[in-house]
Structure formats: C-alpha cells, structure tokens
Amino acid sequence: xxxxxxxxxxxxxxxxxxxxxxxxxxxxxxxxxxxxxxxxxxxxxxxxxxxxxxxxxxxxxxxxxxxxxxxxxxxxxxxxxxxxxxxxxxxxxxxxxxxxxxxxxxxxxxxxxxxxxxxxxxxxxxxxxxxxxxxxxxxxxxxxxxxxxxxxxxxxxxxxxxxxxxxxxxxxxxxxxxxxxxxxxxxxxxxxxxxxxxxxxxxxxxxxxxxxxxxxxxxxxxxxxxxxxxxxxxxxxxxxxxxxxxxxxxxxxxxxxxxxxxxxxxxxxxxxxxxxxxxxxxxxxxxxxxxxxxxxxxxxxxxxxxxxxxxxxxxxxxxxxxxxxxxxxxxxxxxxxxxxxxxxxxxxxxxxxxxxxxxxxxxxxxxxxxxxxxxxxxxxxxxxxxxxxxxxxxxxxxxxxxxxxxxxxxxxxxxxxxxxxxxxxxxxxxxxxxxxxxxxxxxxxxxxxxxxxxxxxxxxxxxxxxxxxxxxxxx
Amino acid sequence: xxxxxxxxxxxxxxxxxxxxxxxxxxxxxxxxxxxxxxxxxxxxxxxxxxxxxxxxxxxxxxxxxxxxxxxxxxxxxxxxxxxxxxxxxxxxxxxxxxxxxxxxxxxxxxxxxxxxxxxxxxxxxxxxxxxxxxxxxxxxxxxxxxxxxxxxxxxxxxxxxxxxxxxxxxxxxxxxxxxxxxxxxxxxxxxxxxxxxxxxxxxxxxxxxxxxxxxxxxxxxxxx
Numbered sequence: 001x002x003x004x005x006x007x008x009x010x011x012x013x014x015x016x017x018x019x020x021x022x023x024x025x026x027x028x029x030x031x032x033x034x035x036x037x038x039x040x041x042x043x044x045x046x047x048x049x050x051x052x053x054x055x056x057x058x059x060x061x062x063x064x065x066x067x068x069x070x071x072x073x074x075x076x077x078x079x080x081x082x083x084x085x086x087x088x089x090x091x092x093x094x095x096x097x098x099x100x101x102x103x104x105x106x107x108x109x110x111x112x113x114x115x116x117x118x119x120x121x122x123x124x125x126x127x128x129x130x131x132x133x134x135x136x137x138x139x140x141x142x143x144x145x146x147x148x149x150x151x152x153x154x155x156x157x158x159x160x161x162x163x164x165x166x167x168x169x170x171x172x173x174x175x176x177x178x179x180x181x182x183x184x185x186x187x188x189x190x191x192x193x194x195x196x197x198x199x200x201x202x203x204x205x206x207x208x209x210x211x212x213x214x215x216x217x218x219x220x221x222x223x224x225x226x227x228x229x230x231x232x233x234x235x236x237x238x239x240x241x242x243x244x245x246x247x248x249x250x251x252x253x254x255x256x257x258x259x260x261x262x263x264x265x266x267x268x269x270x271x272x273x274x275x276x277x278x279x280x281x282x283x284x285x286x287x288x289x290x291x292x293x294x295x296x297x298x299x300x301x302x303x304x305x306x307x308x309x310x311x312x313x314x315x316x317x318x319x320x321x322x323x324x325x326x327x328x329x330x331x332x333x334x335x336x337x338x339x340x341x342x343x344x345x346x347x348x349x350x351x352x353x354x355x356x357x358x359x360x361x362x363x364x365x366x367x368x369x370x371x372x373x374x375x376x377x378x379x380x381x382x383x384x385x386x387x388x389x390x391x392x393x394x395x396x397x398x399x400x401x402x403x404x405x406x407x408x409x410x411x412x413x414x415x416x417x418x419x420x421x422x423x424x425x426x427x428x429x430x431x432x433x434x435x436x437x438x439x440x441x442x443x444x445x446x447x448x449x450x451x452x453x454x455x456x457x458x459x460x461x462x463x464x465x466x467x468x469x470x471x472x473x474x475x
Numbered sequence: 476x477x478x479x480x481x482x483x484x485x486x487x488x489x490x491x492x493x494x495x496x497x498x499x500x501x502x503x504x505x506x507x508x509x510x511x512x513x514x515x516x517x518x519x520x521x522x523x524x525x526x527x528x529x530x531x532x533x534x535x536x537x538x539x540x541x542x543x544x545x546x547x548x549x550x551x552x553x554x555x556x557x558x559x560x561x562x563x564x565x566x567x568x569x570x571x572x573x574x575x576x577x578x579x580x581x582x583x584x585x586x587x588x589x590x591x592x593x594x595x596x597x598x599x600x601x602x603x604x605x606x607x608x609x610x611x612x613x614x615x616x617x618x619x620x621x622x623x624x625x626x627x628x629x630x631x632x633x634x635x636x637x638x639x640x641x642x643x644x645x646x647x648x649x650x651x652x653x654x655x656x657x658x659x660x661x662x663x664x665x666x667x668x669x670x671x672x673x674x675x676x677x678x679x680x681x682x683x684x685x686x687x688x689x690x691x692x693x694x695x696x697x698x699x
Contacts, residue, residue: 060508127649258555261555261576261577262555264576264577265484265487265555265576265577265578266484266486266487268488268577268579268580269491269494269580270486271489271499272490272579272580273491276494276580277497283493287490290486290490293486294486378611
C-alpha cells in the first residue's frame with residue numbers, strides 16, 4: 001500500500017461507482033420494463049376497443065369502425081395497423097395504412113393478448129398484439145336456435161419510436177445522474193479522507209519537527225483518535241528511549257574526552273617542565289620515561305574503547321573451549337594477593353579446582369579478573385570477599401560477593417555504563433570506569449550473562465551461562 | 476612563596492612540583508583530598524593548586540571546608556571539567572582562579588604569580604623599594620640599576636620581605652613561606668640568607684633590611 005489516502009479514495013470511489021452502476025442498471029431495466037408493459041397494455045386496450053365495435057347479427061359479423069375516432073390507422077406517416085380475420089383465416093377488416101398488405105402473425109392467437117416485436121409493414125420497428133375475440137351478439141336470444149358466436153383474431157401493431165425515445169432519455173438521465181453522484185461521492189470521500197488523515201499528518205509534522213539535539217519529552221499532538229493514540233504513545237516511548245541512548249552516548253563522549261584530558265595534561269606538563277631546564281639530562285630522561293608510561297596508559301584506554309566499539313559493531317570473534325574456572329579464580333586471586341594483603345581483605349574462595357565451563361578463555365579471564373579486581377578494590381578494608389560456583393544441570397554460575405555499604409539498588413543499573421562512578425570524586429587514576437562496561441559487553445557477545453544484586457549492604461556479581469543468567473535475572 | 480599542590484595524578488603532581496620548585500616556590504604536594512585539606516589547614520600556604528576529582532575528598536569539598544578560614548590560601552583550581560557550570564560552581568565555592576586541563580605550564584605560573592600578588596595586594600609585577608627593584612615574573616632583582624646575583628633561596632627571601640615591606644616579618648614566617656613541609660631549615664638558615672642578601676646589596680643597601688631584635692626583619696620604612 002503506497003498511500004492510505006490513495007487506498008481509501010480508490011476503494012471508496014471504486015465501491016461507490018460499482019454500487020451506483022448496479023443501482024443505475026437496475027433502475028434502467030425496471031423502468032424500461034415498466035414502460036414496455038405500459039406500452040403493451042395500451043396495445044391490448046386498443047384490441048378491446050375493436051371488440052366494442054364488433055357485432056354479430058344472426059350469422060353476420062359487423063365492424064363499425066370510424067376512421068375519425070382512430071385516425072392513427074389511416075394517416076400516411078408513422079401509422080398504426082390493425083387486421084381482423086375470422087378464425088378460419090378469412091379477412092374481416094384491415095386498416096387503410098396496411099394498403100392491402102397482410103400482417104404476419106408468428107404466434108398462435110389465444111383468448112388472451114399475445115405480444116411480440118417485429119418490423120412494421122413500413123419497415124419501422126414495431127410492437128404487435130394478437131388476441132382471439134368472441135364477437136358480441138346484438139340480439140341475443142338464448143336457446144338452441146341461437147347461432148354460435150363468431151371468433152375473430154384481432155392483430156394491432158404500432159411503432160415503438162416513442163418507447164425507444166423514452167428509454168433513451170431514461171438511459172441518458174441515469175448515466176448523467178450516476179456520474180454526478182460518483183463525482184459528489186468522490187469529493188465527499190476526498191474531504192472525509194483528508195479530515196480523517198489530518199491527525200496522521202499532525203503526527204508526521206510533529207515527528208518532522210523533532211530536533212535530535214533537543215528531543216521533546218512528549219509529542220504535543222493535541223487530541224488524537226483512539227486508533228492513533230497507541231502510535232503516539234509508542235512514539236513518545238521510542239523518543240524517550242532514543243533520548244536516553246543519546247544522553248548515554250553524549251555522556252560517554254564527554255567522559256572519554258575528560259579521561260583523555262588528564263593524560264594529555266600530564267604529557268604537556270611533564271614535557272614542558274623538562275624542556276625548561278635544558279641542562280638537566282637526568283630529569284629529561286625521567287620525564288621521557290614518564291611520558292612513555294602515560295602513553296601506555298592512554299593506549300590501554302583507547303584499546304578498551306576500541307574493543308567496546310568493535311563489540312558494538314559485532315566485529316569481534318570468540319573461541320569456545322573448556323575453561324577451568326577454579327584454576328582461573330585461584331590464579332587471578334594469587335596475582336592480586338598484594339592488593340588483598342595491603343587492604344587487609346579476607347578472600348574466601350569456594351570454587352573447586354576442575355569446575356570447567358564452556359567459553360572463550362580470554363574473555364573469561366578478562367571478566368573474572370575485572371570482577372575480582374573490583375571486589376578487592378571497592379570492598380571496605382578488613383572486610384571479607386567470597387567467591388562460589390554453582391552448577392545445576394547444564395546451567396552454571398560464578399558468584400562473587402563483597403561488602404558495599406554505599407551502593408544502593410538504584411546504582412545497579414548504572415554499573416555497566418562506561419565511566420560510571422558512585423562517587424564523582426575520583427577513586428583511582430588508574431581505574432578508568434570501563435571495566436564492567438567491557439565485561440558486560442564481552443559476556444553478552446559470548447553467550448553468557450553478568451548480573452548484579454545488592455542486599456543488606458552485600459554486593460553480588462554473578463557470571464552465568466545464558467540459561468543460568470536468565471534464571472538469575474528472573475528470580 | 477609557598478604552594479600546595481593537591482593532585483592525584485603522580486606524573487602531573489611531580490612535574491608541577493619540579494617546575495614550581497625551579498621557579499623558586501616552596502612546594503608541598505598531596506595525592507588525595509584528605510591529606511590535602513589537612514596540609515592546607517596546618518600550613519600557611521600562599522597558593523593552593525587544587526584538582527577537583529580527588530580520592531577520598533573532592534576538591535569541591537576542600538574548597539567548601541576552607542572557605543570560612545580567614546588565613547586560607549588563594550586557590551587555583553586545576554581540572555579537566557570545562558563546562559561553564561563547573562567553573563561557576565568552583566568559583567562560587569571559593570576558588571580564586573580556574574585553569575582547565577590541559578594547560579601550558581607558563582600560564583599556570585603566570586596565574587600563580589597573579590594570585591601571590593593579589594594575596595599581598597600588589598598591582599604591579601615589579602616591586603620598588605627605594606633603589607631596590609624586584610621583578611616577580613622574571614625572578615630578578617636590581618639595586619641602583621645593577622642586577623643582583625641571587626640564588627633561588629635568596630631571591631625568595633627577598634621577594635617575601637618585599638611583598639611584606641613596611642611590616643616586621645618573623646623568622647618563622649620566612650621559614651614557613653620559603654621552606655616546604657619536608658625541608659626543615661637549619662636554625663640559622665634565615666639569618667645566614669639575610670646576611671648574604673645584605674652583603675649582595677652592598678654598602679648602599681645594607682640598611683634596607685633591618686633587624687628588629689626579638690621580633691624579626693623589616694624591609695623598607697616601617698608602616699605607621
């Protein structure tokens with residue numbers, strides 16, 4: 001369907017035209033039939049007129065016709081015709097207009113009128129009627145001596161020019177009226193469709209005027225028909241979602257710029273200060289080392305951002321093999337032992353060695369390392385961190401929990417957002433705020449799930465395979 | 476002049492410390508908000524260079540906690556936040572100046588000098604006391620038109636006395652403003668520096684720096 005307006009107009013006009021055509025044809029045929037019947041009745045009445053001037057006296061039949069009373073049978077132009085014959089075929093009388101010609105009677109006459117159409121003797125199209133009449137006795141005397149009444153076949157014919165003209169006039173009127181009605185219906189349909197589609201036009205205009213830089217909270221559409229209300233509501237909801245996504249993108253871009261500003265500022269200051277004292281070779285060498293470290297850190301940040309972008313575009317590919325989560329957790333916790341010791345944390349590792357799961361080893365290493373790192377870093381000093389593994393049939397989940405008194409349930413939905421920090425005061429220059437965002441994107445692409453929960457000040461991060469993750473989120 | 480840098484980025488912090496020290500400032504550093512606030516409260520800094528995003532205590536909170544102290548240093552906020560509302564908020568919280576990262580070290584230096592002048596109510600970057608003229612931007616001093624050959628420490632003491640000209644400055648005040656927290660001067664370091672300065676000023680300027688026994692030193696004529 002290219003256009004609702006075209007569709008509605010074409011269907012309304014087409015339908016109306018069909019109905020009107022049907023009605024017009026019906027009217028035409030009904031009226032035509034009625035005119036023909038009226039014409040035939042008129043012919044039959046003429047036959048009865050002849051019956052009234054037929055008399056039988058004894059055996060003799062008299063016909064008292066007056067040309068003055070019925071001049072149409074005597075005129076020379078467009079005359080009517082009649083012919084009276086006895087039942088045995090003998091001619092009783094015929095109209096002057098016949099001029100000694102006979103009228104052909106293709107039907108067997110009966111006591112009722114029988115009509116047919118045929119060409120008149122002068123060649124014009126005509127209508128005929130034939131009826132077998134019993135002649136009236138002038139002096140009827142009942143009894144056996146009364147002679148049998150003669151029977152005469154009366155045939156009357158007249159031209160149908162007037163009937164045809166009336167039918168043509170009727171046809172012309174019906175066609176003209178039908179066309180006018182179609183035009184009227186077309187105009188009304190156009191107006192109605194236009195008015196009916198006006199809310200859709202308003203919706204289109206409102207959408208057209210939406211500025212992507214300043215998305216409105218709601219489309220201001222005024223009253224809408226019930227059919228379009230859901231569309232407007234869904235559009236409002238869509239705009240809200242787009243606004244949220246754009247806001248997140250803007251925030252991420254600002255955060256990226258902000259995160260890059262600091263190392264750029266470091267590079268600038270370190271190099272400028274080093275350049276101010278050209279005689280300090282040791283200082284310059286130290287500055288170069290610092291510049292290298294900063295560049296590495298920037299490189300790491302940019303790599304993570306690129307990885308996130310590639311994940312978003314679906315450009316990353318993954319391996320799938322058996323990974324021993326128990327060994328992985330053990331190895332990673334050992335590598336983070338210094339942080340654990342420095343912060344006085346107790347790490348309760350309940351993941352048994354040999355607990356194997358299917359996944360990309362590199363992805364699992366990044367994600368588990370990030371979760372462990374976060375737990376060790378954000379857990380309050382001298383608190384406890386616990387890690388456990390649960391398997392139910394084909395489903396598995398790795399749960400890491402730690403105290404997080406400052407985290408609220410409302411914070412959970414922001415955890416996977418790039419650069420999100422609970423406290424806007426920087427926690428650590430080396431923590432970019434991209435770890436969980438990257439981990440969430442990685443597990444999602446790798447057919448796993450990462451979910452967060454908080455209860456009584458205890459934070460729980462759960463890494464699970466797809467089924468386990470869906471059960472986790474639904475529970 | 477004594478400056479405190481509160482900045483969590485080690486490369487930036489250490490470079491600023493090095494650069495400002497070379498410029499003759501006594502520089503202390505702090506790598507988180509709590510330590511920075513404690514140092515700012517307990518030492519007479521002339522300028523506080525403050526990052527806003529700090530561990531433990533944000534720069535904004537430090538500003539708010541220092542705002543009501545009459546002896547608080549002038550604050551130069553150093554931050555990556557460049558939005559107008561961030562600047563307005565920082566200035567309203569008590570910052571005296573605002574520098575957005577990344578910045579040129581020269582600009583930072585000029586702004587610190589301007590804050591020092593404002594602190595001592597000086598309009599001009601050149602201080603004139605009789606025949607003595609001190610260019611606080613160029614870090615040079617002349618007496619009777621002759622350039623004085625001063626070490627960074629000697630220049631700092633002379634500049635501090637010049638900024639407080641007409642007022643008696645105690646030995647402790649000089650120590651507080653010329654030496655950082657971690658550089659404890661020897662007991663007669665200030666006296667020796669003053670002695671050297673008098674010698675370098677020559678016979679004509681020997682009486683420019685006067686000793687008020689039991690009180691301190693006075694540069695120029697005493698204010699009434």
